[in-house]
Amino acid sequence: MADLDFSFILDDEFDAVAISKREDYEVWKTRKYPAKEHARKVAQKLGVQDGLIYLPGQPSQNYEDSDQPPPLRQRRYFFYLTGANFHDCFVTYEIRTDVLILWIPYVEPRQVLWFGSTPDTARAKQLYDVDEVRYSSQLPKFLESRLTSTNTLYVLHEDQAPPGARQTRAKVNHWMLQPAMDRARCIKDEYEIAMIRQANDVSSAAHRKVAEMLLCLSNEREIEAVFQAVCTARGARSQAYPVIAGSGVNASTLHYEDNDQPLAGKELVVVDAGCEWRCYASDITRTLPIKGRFSTKAAAVYNLVQTMQEECIRAIKPGVQFYKLHLHAAAVGTVGLLKLGILKGDVAEISRAGTISAFFPHGLGHHVGLEVHDMSAAAMEQGGDDAAGSRAKSMRERQLLEPNMIVTVEPGIYFCREYIEGYFLNNSTHARFINKEVLEGYYSVGGVRIEDDILVTEDGYENLTSAPKGEEMFDIINAQRGRK
Numbered sequence: 340m341a342d343l344d345f346s347f348i349l350d351d352e353f354d355a356v357a358i359s360k361r362e363d364y365e366v367w368k369t370r371k372y373p374a375k376e377h378a379r380k381v382a383q384k385l386g387v388q389d390g391l392i393y394l395p396g397q398p399s400q401n402y403e404d405s406d407q408p409p410p411l412r413q414r415r416y417f418f419y420l421t422g423a424n425f426h427d428c429f430v431t432y433e434i435r436t437d438v439l440i441l442w443i444p445y446v447e448p449r450q451v452l453w454f455g456s457t458p459d460t461a462r463a464k465q466l467y468d469v470d471e472v473r474y475s476s477q478l479p480k481f482l483e484s485r486l487t488s489t490n491t492l493y494v495l496h497e498d499q500a501p502p503g504a505r506q507t508r509a510k511v512n513h514w515m516l517q518p519a520m521d522r523a524r525c526i527k528d529e530y531e532i533a534m535i536r537q538a539n540d541v542s543s544a545a546h547r548k549v550a551e552m553l554l555c556l557s558n559e560r561e562i563e564a565v566f567q568a569v570c571t572a573r574g575a576r577s578q579a580y581p582v583i584a585g586s587g588v589n590a591s592t593l594h595y596e597d598n599d600q601p602l603a604g605k606e607l608v609v610v611d612a613g614c615e616w617r618c619y620a621s622d623i624t625r626t627l628p629i630k631g632r633f634s635t636k637a638a639a640v641y642n643l644v645q646t647m648q649e650e651c652i653r654a655i656k657p658g659v660q661f662y663k664l665h666l667h668a669a670a671v672g673t674v675g676l677l678k679l680g681i682l683k684g685d686v687a688e689i690s691r692a693g694t695i696s697a698f699f700p701h702g703l704g705h706h707v708g709l710e711v712h713d714m715s716a717a718a719m720e721q722g723g724d725d726a727a728g729s730r731a732k733s734m735r736e737r738q739l740l741e742p743n744m745i746v747t748v749e750p751g752i753y754f755c756r757e758y759i760e761g762y763f764l765n766n767s768t769h770a771r772f773i774n775k776e777v778l779e780g781y782y783s784v785g786g787v788r789i790e791d792d793i794l795v796t797e798d799g800y801e802n803l804t805s806a807p808k809g810e811e812m813f814d815i816i817n818a819q820r821g822r823k
Contacts, residue, residue, distance in 0.1 A: 371467060620711040791804035
């Protein structure tokens, strides 16, 4: 790694589509975050005409037994109603009068010396799409006056109710707000789409650079370093989740994070990484051949996963039940593993048993937004031993795709020895469908996952992810070999 040239981080090839996307972002980055629109949307999803919504932002705090703070990660539900990304704020929204107020801390001059300044009320009013900005020292008096006349105070969690709220006449409701906000957050507006598109553009550029440099790298940590360097240089300092760079058998661990093993002697590496842009996430996975080309077995698995993904993406459009796409991916995976000889027996019986879960153990995808797994209470579908649909899905799991949803499509096939042997080869229901001798030859592959972020449009979909995969990825990796 010592000889690597880090001038790569700002390279930018001519790409008319990418330039068009950047121009789209340039328009939106000058506009206020649509906080008021979001507040009205949440009230509509709550289905009430009166009441007060109250959300605290992330408070200032230090690590335990330390004078050092963790990096700020704003509370996402608070951010959704404000766009404010600094500590010790609050927001209130009076539903009946349609008044959104951001409450901010007063910063003393000596605090500015040590920690810098946050906006004052006048500047915050210019920055954020709210009706008023006040200092948080005035909040207790405001709440005291409002809670004597307001029937219901809506909070996200019971322990987030303001002090003294239960001593007033208002009812504290802590069970309706989060589901309502989740329903609102499912459908992205144009601003949010622009931010997620920008996060995808930066992350895709970082994935491309990893592919370009792969033959020069010798350790998983160097992949992580290259990816984060590109993101940071392009203005995205925060990752939406810890970078996963799992090579060999490490590729069979879904949330592998050590990223410290040598690449030598491994067939492939799964790189699952995505940055944030203005608190909005991206989530991208690519599987790369460490030596520039896959072995016969690894190529077969890669092609199978690519087929699973391509067929599911092509089927995306409004009105489709997302879990049915998962079932389709599972069916394609089952047939593919039968052809490879890893599975054996009747395809219908294998499907009814759900044995594909030994190799495709997770769901097909999830929402992406302010969280990488956006709105945990709004799950798209379930994986596990129900991956083949052996049990009826609940209505929550049978979510219909709608325009302006953004979801991942991330099928994978994995060969995790401990998981397969512990739960499937020791279970007669599944063991009879698995050819252990053939399977043994695939453990060294580890796993393959391919993941893109997909915007549901009015009549289909748009793939927001431009990171190279398939033949384009192979060409990029091996172009480095030609320059040597």
